[in-house]
Amino acid sequence: MSATAASDRSARSSAPRCRVGTRAMPETLSFGPFFLLDQATKERLRTAAATVQLKQGQVLIEERQPGDDAYLLLEGSLRVVARADDRTLAIIGAPALVGEMAVVRDQERSATVLADTPCTVLRIPGEELRRVMDEQPLFASAMRERTDLLLADAFLKRKSPLRDLPAEIVTALAGRLRPREFQPDQVIEGRGDDLYLVRRGAIERVGDGMRTPPGDFVQREKDEKYVAAGETWIYELRMADVANEIIAHQERVRTIAAQLGDRARVKAVDGAIAVRDPSLGGALVHDRRHRAVVSENVAGLLDRLDGKHDVATLIYDSKRPRGEIVEGLAMLVAAGLAEMKD
The missing domain is CATH 2.60.120.10 (Jelly Rolls)
Known part of the structure; x- marks a missing residue:
């Protein structure tokens, strides 16, 4: 199949509400590897791109399907899922680039990407992106390095013995790969x-x-x-790095838990939601940038984390042991999904 045919097929299958044209956002391509491009090249990519509006839950990219386009997330957040494992790999907030691995590596899609909230994205044709890479070696090198790191991060979360560690630990370890x-x-x-x-x-x-x-x-x-x-x-x-990250995370959670006395109050950050995920052994709580896995009992308290209910009340209402609730609240605070209130 030609690159153009693959691009058309990808667009038809994953972007039914698509309109072609540029988008009046001068900073659209001003992050990551795109910083290396001059304005004329950025404008070329904008002109070739198509705007895609996604409803919540709509699939943008399907795992193991052919695809030849990259997508630039402008508004909203996307969820990256491993279909085979029924596992959430990441929650991505704007601005972000997704789908570039298939373009750079000429391979099938490695994961499913769907709209976690209503989204606006730009579909960048893979043929045009590769043309720019051919013309600008520095940009090409940055794109390949980026996909290498994405591959490492994905395999840490999917196939490695570390896959069930908290997401923030896995992300930190991806940065320690040599x-x-x-x-x-x-x-x-x-x-x-x-x-x-x-x-x-x-x-x-x-x-x-x-x-x-x-x-x-x-x-x-x-x-x-x-x-x-x-x-x-x-x-x-190195496993020594793994041990150090686990110890640091556990110490942070213990420190926060020690501060959560009966009168303490906790407020969830705006936009935090809970999704039951049996593959994770609990529920995934996330916003556009942060994620944490806690027990379903703790996730069930999310609506009550308004900074008004104290810890003693939350424990009483949950009818669960104090240790489970306090540890779960501490994990949310450690992950940046909640904050303690005076």
């Missing part, structure tokens, strides 16, 4: 239980010849030897 490159048959030196995400090539365990292909994780085992099968690029994550 890129490494190896020549064919080069020995991969490392520490006892390091994690590796293969980006290109493969990692071979010498003892039994087992190979880890691109897109998969392998955790190093003590006394095992690993080599690169062909030219191999990986991200390395």
